[in-house]
Amino acid sequence: MSTKHTIPSDEDLTAFIDGELTPEEAARIEAIVNEDESTAERLEFLARANLPFEQAFAPLLAEAPREKLQAMLAAIPVQQSAKSGPVFTTRRRFLGALAASLVAGIAIDRAVIGIGRGFSAKDENSEWRAVVADYISLYTAETLAGPAPGREDQAAQLAGLDEKLGLSLSPEAVSLPGIDFKRALLLQYDGKPLAQIAYLDPETGPMALCIVKSDAGSKAPDLESRKGLNVIYWANETHAFMLIGRIPADRMKELGEDVRGRLSA
Known part of the structure; x- marks a missing residue:
């Protein structure tokens, strides 16, 4: 990530969408997006992948250990900006609760990104299947426990x-x-x-x-x-x-x- 032309990762693009980058990093990624078509398509895909993970995992969130979670999240430094504040705070609260609820070794970064890597943003049907597969892969038997x-x-x-x-x-x-x-x-x-x-x-x-x-x-x-x-x-x-x-x-x-x-x- 040290040169202007280094292709940004999905995590970097997601942070760019959420307004979490420094002005210098945001300007660097914007320049790459303007110059590189594949990066521009990936950015558009990530911006459109707006399935409400919080709704899908609502039963787990209701049972999360909130007091312990809030103490953990309070220790996480947050970049504040007029654009990123509400979005990033909501995302941190949800992902923290999800991490506390899913203890079966699930990779939480997949929920942050919310997409499947390597699928074309131009194919509508392929795109939505990739997004669905990403969040269904987070489900365990405990997610759907109960009668x-x-x-x-x-x-x-x-x-x-x-x-x-x-x-x-x-x-x-x-x-x-x-x-x-x-x-x-x-x-x-x-x-x-x-x-x-x-x-x-x-x-x-x-x-x-x-x-x-x-x-x-x-x-x-x-x-x-x-x-x-x-x-x-x-x-x-x-x-x-x-x-x-x-x-x-x-x-x-x-x-x-x-x-x-x-x-x-």
């Missing part, structure tokens, strides 16, 4: 997604055989509503069915691997879908085809 909600509770949670997504989801349509429905959340990606339906497989751990509005056109089901997770994804004329988890690829494909058929019925 599975009954059908009425499932239906109520799904109804909260329907209005924003323009879908009509039912517990039967999104059920996965032998895998517990745990919760349905409404998140946001790139200014668009994103539904996350979380499950817990007794053998392989957390899974999620995620849905976002998309006008990129229909896409036949395909399989890929991200962050050590298997993903089956597809799209119709109005929405993009992905099912993600650690279940073996063949089984993931079967589950994806099954739920796709029910959602299309």
